[in-house]
Amino acid sequence: MSRNPKSLIAVSVAILASAFLFSCKKQSSPTTGWLYNDSKTGGFEVASTQEQETGPGLVFIEGGTFVMGRTEQDVMFDWNNIPRRVTVSSFYMDETEVRNLDYLEYLYWIDRVFGETYPEVYRKALPDTLVWRDPLAYNEPFVQNYLRHPAYNDYPVVGVSWVQASEYASWRTDRVNEMILIREGILDWDPDQRNENNFNTEAYLAGQYEGMVRKGMRDLDPRGTGERQVRWTDGILLPSYRLPSEAEWEFAALGLIGNTVYERVVERRLYPWSGHNVRSSERKTMGIFLANIQRGRGDYMGVAGNLNDGGEATVPVYAYWPNDYGLYNMAGNVSEWVLDVYRPLSHEDVSDFRPYRGNVFQTLELDAEGNPVPKDEFGRLISRDVTTEENVTRRNYRYADNIGYRDGDLMSSIYFADEDGEDPEKIMYEYSISSLINDEARVYKGGSWKDRVYWIVPGNRRFLDQNEATNDIGFRCAMIRVGSPVGY
Numbered sequence: 001m002s003r004n005p006k007s008l009i010a011v012s013v014a015i016l017a018s019a020f021l022f023s024c025k026k027q028s029s030p031t032t033g034w035l036y037n038d039s040k041t042g043g044f045e046v047a048s049t050q051e052q053e054t055g056p057g058l059v060f061i062e063g064g065t066f067v068m069g070r071t072e073q074d075v076m077f078d079w080n081n082i083p084r085r086v087t088v089s090s091f092y093m094d095e096t097e098v099r100n101l102d103y104l105e106y107l108y109w110i111d112r113v114f115g116e117t118y119p120e121v122y123r124k125a126l127p128d129t130l131v132w133r134d135p136l137a138y139n140e141p142f143v144q145n146y147l148r149h150p151a152y153n154d155y156p157v158v159g160v161s162w163v164q165a166s167e168y169a170s171w172r173t174d175r176v177n178e179m180i181l182i183r184e185g186i187l188d189w190d191p192d193q194r195n196e197n198n199f200n201t202e203a204y205l206a207g208q209y210e211g212m213v214r215k216g217m218r219d220l221d222p223r224g225t226g227e228r229q230v231r232w233t234d235g236i237l238l239p240s241y242r243l244p245s246e247a248e249w250e251f252a253a254l255g256l257i258g259n260t261v262y263e264r265v266v267e268r269r270l271y272p273w274s275g276h277n278v279r280s281s282e283r284k285t286m287g288i289f290l291a292n293i294q295r296g297r298g299d300y301m302g303v304a305g306n307l308n309d310g311g312e313a314t315v316p317v318y319a320y321w322p323n324d325y326g327l328y329n330m331a332g333n334v335s336e337w338v339l340d341v342y343r344p345l346s347h348e349d350v351s352d353f354r355p356y357r358g359n360v361f362q363t364l365e366l367d368a369e370g371n372p373v374p375k376d377e378f379g380r381l382i383s384r385d386v387t388t389e390e391n392v393t394r395r396n397y398r399y400a401d402n403i404g405y406r407d408g409d410l411m412s413s414i415y416f417a418d419e420d421g422e423d424p425e426k427i428m429y430e431y432s433i434s435s436l437i438n439d440e441a442r443v444y445k446g447g448s449w450k451d452r453v454y455w456i457v458p459g460n461r462r463f464l465d466q467n468e469a470t471n472d473i474g475f476r477c478a479m480i481r482v483g484s485p486v487g488y
Helices: 005-024 100-114 119-125 140-145 162-183 201-205 246-254
Strands: 058-061 064-068 084-088 091-094 335-341 362-364 383-385 441-445 461-465 478-480
Touching (some): 084 246, 246 335
Antiparallel strands (some): 091 478
16 A cells, blocks of 8 residues: 655654644643643742763662671671661662772862861861881881872772761762752852852752852742752752662672572572682683682782782772672772661661661751751751650651660660669670770771682671771762662
8 A cells, every 4th residue: 555755744743743732731730730830820840850860980779679698607706797688779889989089089179178277177088098007017108109199090099987988978979969050051160169168069959059150040939030049859969979878788799680580589699799709710711810809818919920810909990890780899909888887786676678777867957037057167057966855746766866776785775764774884885895886886898908708798797986997998989869769
């Protein structure tokens, strides 16, 4: 049957015209009938549904259920990672560990913005390069060169405490969101930011930072001036960068998505790859180690002429093969800080949905009119812990500090009100001769260049004070995914 080309063109044009007219038609509320995005009806604005932008350096991690905890025999007899099935939401994680170059960029910005007035901010952010020193080893070249020499630009930053890593993540959030506003033509470059006059995401959203405005958003509120700042409801800005939770890190490290067929995990994993070997079994790479670890006593790099792991200590962050999520060095190179406060039995206590121990619930400090009080000298909004009086009618929580919730300490028990409730001998999580576990003990995961094979198992866990640093602990950042847990 012959078809008239002219009629086909006419039908196509009609379909396109209908689609255009439909898209131009203003949406209305299905519950009230009022028009959205129309100043004549009050100007209630509804942003078009947007897919979350993948932030710089991040890789999408589709969440799901998995068995968290021990997959290897507990040779340390810590009994602190009892297996338990939990669910982790989808999120994003850095493809690699944060590099020396990334951290130097952070230090440069701090010095440029706060250096003249608040030099202590810069000093507080500096990594501890002395972590390389050893009374019986000559490591001074690392002390002098590892952080700042360009030969180590792509190596993971070390000597960074948990507190410093968390501060870096907050700074990164602000720089990424500032760049988004510049890219969208809303703000212009402002290299002269100083002290409290620097871009902070929360301060900007609260109207306490204006910056160099290039073009405001159209304001449909009849009471407005016709232009406004970006709001969170516009869907332009990204959620916060942060350290991953312990469950998120372990889930991402295992990369079980590569062993899943039709909602069934075919084989549990001991390492971030399948099998029980730490050497490659591929023909072209047969025998090469799959992670940067200590192979044995006194063997950190292999034999001259054929250095198996390519580095005497750390190696560049893109060394070795990525796991099934595309993440590099989730087994070796450096161990990594995670968000959680350490408790030996956390796996038994935490929720089975997005498990995490370490919540301290806060709220913004408000003035008498209910607005956030002026930002501090560093450009950040001021927060405070919530009070029990504010939460007296709540069912889900009452107290601000939930770090020790259900951890077995006397303060979490029904006997806390007893006369001997303050007996020091009954307080479990305070510093003592035999224990370093308290509310500042943070979990770190994964093996490092100086660890044996046992510690590269993602289910194993260790802890360190959040203010301390070592030459084998680094970090990477994460970000929650909003909306659908499935990537598009």
